[in-house]
Amino acid sequence: MLAQRLWDQKFMAVTPELLSRFPLLKPLPTDLLNQLAQQSIMRKFARRAIVLNAGVAEDSVCFLFEGRLQGVDFTIDGREVGLYFVEPGDFCGELGLFDEGKQAEYIMALTPVVVVNIPIESLREVMLRHAGVVNQLGRKLAARVRQMTEQRTLLGLPNVSQRVCCQLWSLVNSGAASSEMPMSLAAISNPPTHQEIAIMLNVSRETVTRVFQKLQNQKIVQRAGPGSLLINDLSALQQLAEGSREL
Amino acid sequence: MLAQRLWDQKFMAVTPELLSRFPLLKPLPTDLLNQLAQQSIMRKFARRAIVLNAGVAEDSVCFLFEGRLQGVDFTIDGREVGLYFVEPGDFCGELGLFDEGKQAEYIMALTPVVVVNIPIESLREVMLRHAGVVNQLGRKLAARVRQMTEQRTLLGLPNVSQRVCCQLWSLVNSGAASSEMPMSLAAISNPPTHQEIAIMLNVSRETVTRVFQKLQNQKIVQRAGPGSLLINDLSALQQLAEGSREL
DNA sequence: GCTGCCAAGTGATACCAATCACATGAAGTC
DNA sequence: GACTTCATGTGATTGGTATCACTTGGCAGC
Numbered sequence: 001m002l003a004q005r006l007w008d009q010k011f012m013a014v015t016p017e018l019l020s021r022f023p024l025l026k027p028l029p030t031d032l033l034n035q036l037a038q039q040s041i042m043r044k045f046a047r048r049a050i051v052l053n054a055g056v057a058e059d060s061v062c063f064l065f066e067g068r069l070q071g072v073d074f075t076i077d078g079r080e081v082g083l084y085f086v087e088p089g090d091f092c093g094e095l096g097l098f099d100e101g102k103q104a105e106y107i108m109a110l111t112p113v114v115v116v117n118i119p120i121e122s123l124r125e126v127m128l129r130h131a132g133v134v135n136q137l138g139r140k141l142a143a144r145v146r147q148m149t150e151q152r153t154l155l156g157l158p159n160v161s162q163r164v165c166c167q168l169w170s171l172v173n174s175g176a177a178s179s180e181m182p183m184s185l186a187a188i189s190n191p192p193t194h195q196e197i198a199i200m201l202n203v204s205r206e207t208v209t210r211v212f213q214k215l216q217n218q219k220i221v222q223r224a225g226p227g228s229l230l231i232n233d234l235s236a237l238q239q240l241a242e243g244s245r246e247l
Numbered sequence: 248m249l250a251q252r253l254w255d256q257k258f259m260a261v262t263p264e265l266l267s268r269f270p271l272l273k274p275l276p277t278d279l280l281n282q283l284a285q286q287s288i289m290r291k292f293a294r295r296a297i298v299l300n301a302g303v304a305e306d307s308v309c310f311l312f313e314g315r316l317q318g319v320d321f322t323i324d325g326r327e328v329g330l331y332f333v334e335p336g337d338f339c340g341e342l343g344l345f346d347e348g349k350q351a352e353y354i355m356a357l358t359p360v361v362v363v364n365i366p367i368e369s370l371r372e373v374m375l376r377h378a379g380v381v382n383q384l385g386r387k388l389a390a391r392v393r394q395m396t397e398q399r400t401l402l403g404l405p406n407v408s409q410r411v412c413c414q415l416w417s418l419v420n421s422g423a424a425s426s427e428m429p430m431s432l433a434a435i436s437n438p439p440t441h442q443e444i445a446i447m448l449n450v451s452r453e454t455v456t457r458v459f460q461k462l463q464n465q466k467i468v469q470r471a472g473p474g475s476l477l478i479n480d481l482s483a484l485q486q487l488a489e490g491s492r493e494l
Numbered sequence: 495g496c497t498g499c500c501a502a503g504t505g506a507t508a509c510c511a512a513t514c515a516c517a518t519g520a521a522g523t524c
Numbered sequence: 525g526a527c528t529t530c531a532t533g534t535g536a537t538t539g540g541t542a543t544c545a546c547t548t549g550g551c552a553g554c
Contacts, residue, residue: 073400076490081403083396095392098385104396134381138345141388145342148395149330149351153320155402156328156449158542160511193531202403204512209533226520243324405512407541440501451542456503473550 012042014116022063022089024136032126040118045109052093052107057100060117063091067113068190072199073105082200084147085110085192094137096120097127110196155202161247163201164211165240168221172231191229214247259289261363269310269336271383279373287365292356299340299354304347307364310338314360315437319446320352329447331394332357332439341384343367344374357443402449408494410448411458412487415468419478438476461494 016033019025019040025033042065045051051069052058062069064086071083071092083105086092092107097120127134150170157163172186192200194208201208215221220237222230231237239245263280266272266287272280289312292298298316299305309316311333318330318339330352333339339354344367374381397417404410419433439447441455448455462468467484469477478484486492 073396073403075400075403076409076488077404077406079403079405081400083399095389098382098389101389101393104393128378131375134385135345138381138385138388141385141392142342142345142348144392145388145395146348146351148392148399149320152330152395152399152402153322153328155399156320156322156326156446157324158326159324162323195531199403205532206513206534207511209531210511213533241323441503442501452502453504453543454541456501460503 012044014038014040014042018042018065018116019063019118021065022091024091024133024140027132028126028130036118036122036126039122040116042114042116045113045115047109047112049109049113050106051109051113051115052103054103054106056102058093058096058103058120060093060119061091061097061123062093062107063116063118064088065114065116067109067111069107069113069115070110070196071105072108080199081202082196084144084151094140097123097137098141110192111190151200157243159243160201160203160207161211161214162240162243163203164197164208165215165237165247167197167201168231169237169241172234172237186231186234187224188229188231190227211247218247259291261285261287261289265289265312265363266310266365268312269338271338271380271387274379275373275377283365283369283373286369287363289361289363292360292362294356294359296356296360297353298356298360298362299350301350301353303349305340305343305350305367307340307366308338308344308370309340309354310363310365311335312361312363314356314358316354316360316362317357317443318352319355327446328449329443331391331398341387344370344384345388357439358437398447404490406490407448407450407454408458408461409487409490410450411444411455412462412484412494414444414448415478416484416488419481419484433478433481434471435476435478437474458494465494 014037016030016037019033019037020028025036028036052062054073066088068088069086069092071086073081073083075081086107093103095101095104123133127137154163154166154170157166168188171188171191175188194212195205198205198208212221215237216223218233218236220231220233220240222232224230236245240247261284263277263284266280266284267275272283275283299309301320313335315335316333316339318333320328320330322328333354340350342348342351370380374384401410401413401417404413415435418435418438422435441459442452445452445455459468462484463470465480465483467478467480467487469479471477483492487494
């Protein structure tokens with residue numbers, strides 16, 4: 001473990017410039033960033049690797065530099081449960097900053113990822129002196145609660161197709177914040193696999209596939225290569241999500 | 248509306264002593280409590296009344312003095328979704344302290360309640376000067392995220408009886424923190440109605456009833472009057488929750 | 495005591511999605 | 525190019541829950 005860390009550190013030093021790419025850390029003074037950079041380590045993980053472990057008190061917060069992460073948990077009977085996605089520039093494992101509790105969920109790499117681990121203790125010190133950081137962390141937590149609430153509401157939908165469409169709809173709205181798209185056309189870049197969607201919605205993978213089949217047959221969505229899903233008929237998707245239209 | 252508030256204020260003045268009963272506010276100096284008390288109002292609500300509205304930016308945080316509240320939301324098709332309970336001494340609607348977003352979920356009175364509303368603006372000022380308050384709020388949010396994560400995991404269970412038993416199990420552990428009980432015997436005071444449990448677990452009310460029937464037939468739980476549910480066989484409940492035993 | 499209301503209990507039925515067991519297709523590796 | 529591995533596609537079967545339509549029972553108010 002230590003060897004691994006030293007190796008990483010050696011070959012991929014964490015620079016203050018790199019840290020300042022993260023919105024949370026950007027406002028910090030240069031010397032502080034220098035200090036943090038020295039205490040931080042950069043690590044790479046393969047697809048499907050566990051980046052943070054549930055049930056243990058992790059000693060660092062994980063900042064995502066490249067790739068995509070997902071918070072996942074497992075039910076007692078071993079079933080996988082998808083919680084949320086983490087995109088580059090964002091971070092996870094921040095609950096430990098506020099209490100001494102254990103990491104609640106696993107963080108798994110959906111793609112090969114590059115992350116920066118910053119020790120919790122160092123960040124706690126930063127929090128003491130920089131109210132702005134505390135503020136942003138508070139906002140982040142609040143946003144997470146809101147998002148979880150929305151997701152929970154989604155799970156209340158009795159109609160499974162509607163659940164899938166709702167999830168797609170919320171992916172469209174969160175992902176493609178770029179507003180140069182025409183209203184009727186949008187895209188989801190690096191769309192989750194059917195399996196990833198399934199565990200977020202408490203449905204089986206096959207069911208997700210079948211919903212996608214129908215959506216494609218009706219030309220509402222369309223694959224554009226492996227890394228992109230085109231939404232041809234945005235308003236149809238919205239109607240499906242809202243339940244005012246059936247598949 | 249204004250008249251109502253004046254009425255409440257007139258007949259039930261908020262005293263600093265009353266505010267200091269809340270753990271979050273207890274550490275604050277007396278003069279600050281005085282000030283807050285003057286800006287706060289006490290209100291009563293009947294059972295089933297909406298205490299905080301979803302979708303609007305509420306201008307106050309709601310401290311629960313008496314009774315029990317539940318965070319609820321509604322799916323697009325009008326189905327009720329239960330999110331969490333609020334017990335006396337606790338508060339809700341605190342997300343607005345961190346961002347300017349709208350209240351995410353409704354807060355509904357499960358019993359007649361007495362609450363104290365403290366303006367968000369006043370609390371924000373308090374947060375600026377008293378790091379301890381920020382700290383506690385952070386912990387509270389973190390705890391909420393953990394609890395929501397657990398609840399979400401619960402929903403992943405394919406077996407509905409298990410879901411119900413898990414929920415009961417977590418009610419036992421959170422509610423009856425009083426440790427003078429023998430290990431094999433516990434009780435849930437003011438247990439939620441079947442309907443309230445049902446909407447938290449995404450199951451129908453009838454299904455909850457049927458699970459309770461089985462639990463009662465097997466003498467695992469037992470009603471003790473309207474305000475209490477006895478758990479006769481705690482370990483059996485645990486096994487059922489963990490899936491190592493079937494109903 | 496009567497009435498009304500709401501929580502809880504119960505059976506019959508229908509249907510929808512999970513599951514299983516494959517087939518196919520695409521991407522990366524040696 | 526052969527091979528592995530993973531994502532996706534598809535049909536048949538089945539069981540579990542929602543739903544509906546009631547009944548019962550307890551509590552409160554008049």
